[in-house]
Amino acid sequence: MSIEENLNNVEADLKERKITLVAVSKTKPVEDIQTAYNVGVRDFGENKVQEFMKKQPLLPDDIRWHLIGHLQRNKVKYIVGKVYLIHSLDSIRLLNELERRYSAKKLTANTLIQINIGREESKTGIYVDDLERLIGACEKCTSVKVKGLMAVIPKGDEESCRHYFKEMKSIFEDLKKREFKNISMDILSMGMTHDYKIAIEEGSTLVRVGEGIFGKRNYNK
Numbered sequence: 001m002s003i004e005e006n007l008n009n010v011e012a013d014l015k016e017r018k019i020t021l022v023a024v025s026k027t028k029p030v031e032d033i034q035t036a037y038n039v040g041v042r043d044f045g046e047n048k049v050q051e052f053m054k055k056q057p058l059l060p061d062d063i064r065w066h067l068i069g070h071l072q073r074n075k076v077k078y079i080v081g082k083v084y085l086i087h088s089l090d091s092i093r094l095l096n097e098l099e100r101r102y103s104a105k106k107l108t109a110n111t112l113i114q115i116n117i118g119r120e121e122s123k124t125g126i127y128v129d130d131l132e133r134l135i136g137a138c139e140k141c142t143s144v145k146v147k148g149l150m151a152v153i154p155k156g157d158e159e160s161c162r163h164y165f166k167e168m169k170s171i172f173e174d175l176k177k178r179e180f181k182n183i184s185m186d187i188l189s190m191g192m193t194h195d196y197k198i199a200i201e202e203g204s205t206l207v208r209v210g211e212g213i214f215g216k217r218n219y220n221k
């Protein structure tokens with residue numbers, strides 16, 4: 001199916017609930033992004049800073065870029081003022097670098113805290129046990145705001161997916177009830193091509209869909 005047809009199908013699933021669709025364009029050419037843009041998509045997700053830097057200048061200015069991959073501290077300087085939302089705040093050291101670079105430019109970094117909900121060694125994101133400490137550090141910032149949470153859950157069957165989505169939703173709701181400086185729980189970023197429908201049922205507010213829109217990725221090109 002074409003990118004347009006895929007988008008129609010995915011958007012039909014999101015309709016009537018106020019769910020944000022981020023079209024994950026990693027590894028895909030700018031032509032594909034332009035195609036999706038032309039039918040109205042404005043939120044795009046990339047996971048690598050270098051790839052983002054190559055594509056961003058070639059595409060319209062009103063695209064909202066979402067950085068969904070692990071962010072190394074030494075790459076922060078390249079993205080200041082260029083991304084709409086960083087989904088992968090996962091350490092106090094990264095927080096400090098964001099604070100330093102964004103305050104120097106008098107800008108604000110909007111972020112989500114990424115939680116490694118399945119405690120998988122292969123994945124980034126903080127463990128739930130370390131959440132309070134990171135939140136404490138965020139409260140001291142002037143140039144970083146936390147808008148919610150993000151997770152990439154372990155691969156598994158529907159029951160397993162639901163379990164992890166429910167855990168994320170419960171952490172999200174618990175934090176929402178509390179009052180923090182610099183932190184609001186507006187966005188719960190969870191759900192990808194194969195599980196976004198389940199994620200929505202479990203309370204996701206933003207889904208990140210790549211192959212379901214742009215087709216299979218080829219990493220060997």
Ligand SMILES: *Cc1c(COP(=O)(O)O)cnc(C)c1O
Binds near residue numbers: 152
């Ligand atoms: C690649 C990626 C996605 C999209 O995955 P699909 O299976 O193609 O929908 C979503 N989130 C993150 C963090 C990713 O790296």
